[in-house]
Amino acid sequence: MTDHLTHDLMNALVDGELTSAQLADANLHLASCPSCTSYALHQSLLKSATAKAGQRYQPPPDLKERLARLTAREDSQLQARVSSPSQGSSPRRTWGYGSLGWAAAAVLLVASASMILIQRAAQRNETATVERAALVTEVFDQHVATLAGNLTPQVVSTDRHTVKPWFQGKIPFSFNLPQSLPSDTTLEGANLAYLRNQPVAELLFSIGKHRVSVFLRQKSGSAEGNEWANEQSGFHVREFSTNDLEIVAVSDVDPARLAELLTAIKTAQTGEPQQSK
């Protein structure tokens, strides 16, 4: 081999990524090329020095304990969620008791079942509230980040036939954009964003001079199609779901005008003639 080793080969050499055949060729070349040998040594030193210099920040001593407590708390919540005792195995045994015993057992059963139902409903509500608050915070953060510094969207277009195809291969679902938007409402572009560690489509609209971020994500599980509204720091957050999608919007525009846009988006998902291709 007379050609010098390329950068990629040199890096793969010091990173231990060469195949045995590539390694043999590289060694053959290094045996007869002082400049490549010197360069390989240089790269190797750089790698080991980077390994030492990069290991710079140590977690605070109590972080491990705090994380262990956090996971324990999360675990107890998870356990509480799955603690839904199946009923129906014991009632038949009570038939042989006297009427008083039967009545007492029935009362106890009803009381305990009610308690369990109330407890489960409270846990569900609490979990939903926490999850919703986390979602509102994430959505709000991303919207503010979009507004901050007037950053250009990743895809800049007012054409739904440009924006929708841009997401092909980037998100594991598809969606429709409305054929016509409410008055004074314009599609500005879109970003690939992440919510709860899942890729989502962030559509950017303007209504007058107000910006709107609409996040579309794949529906998780069999979530019900409930709608809810929230306010955060003067911004309105709205969520609704369709058969396949969960849609969250955030803006400081008048809620009625935001609702018009969301209605158009919701209608577009139902497959009516106005849907985009």
Next chain:
Amino acid sequence: MPWKQKARDSGSQTSAFEGLALPLLPSLYNLAFWLTRNATDAEDLVQETFLKALRGFASFEPGSNFKAWIFRILRNTYLTSRAGLAVNRTISLEDELSEAGESGPAQYPEAAIDRHTPELNLLQIADRDALHAALETLPPPLLEVILLCDVEEMKYREIAATLEIPIGTVMSRIARARAALRATIETQRAPLGEFRA
């Protein structure tokens, strides 16, 4: 009873998660700090990563690469933070353009390779402060790839899985990161060389 079994499973899952995740805490925190450049944000990022990972642990396939999996969660969590979004968007275009120019076999003009490695340059590499300063100048896409490669000792395919990019991009980013580190160190060295001359 099935619900008790489920609760037991949940408990054992959590302890399995802790067994895998807690030993990685120093590594996760180190990367979080490099990305956020801030102790408070780094702690928040690690905590959020742990919670997300625990909630999604049921979907983790036993036997697959847990380290790559949890680092991916940390990185995606960072990308959704305000700082991460701003940085990512600023860098990505420049990065995509550069990488587009490197498509195909990664051949570098040999003239661009400085094969002379002065002794002074080698000494400079050994200077940890100089290297810290050089690392701090790297843009996040190059910084994260070099930290995963050199500090975490991940293989290219693990890095590709963590960052969700092709292996070719991993290789080109590593090459660019090391070239940038060398260039920065060389610049730091220049005034000293001039003084000695």
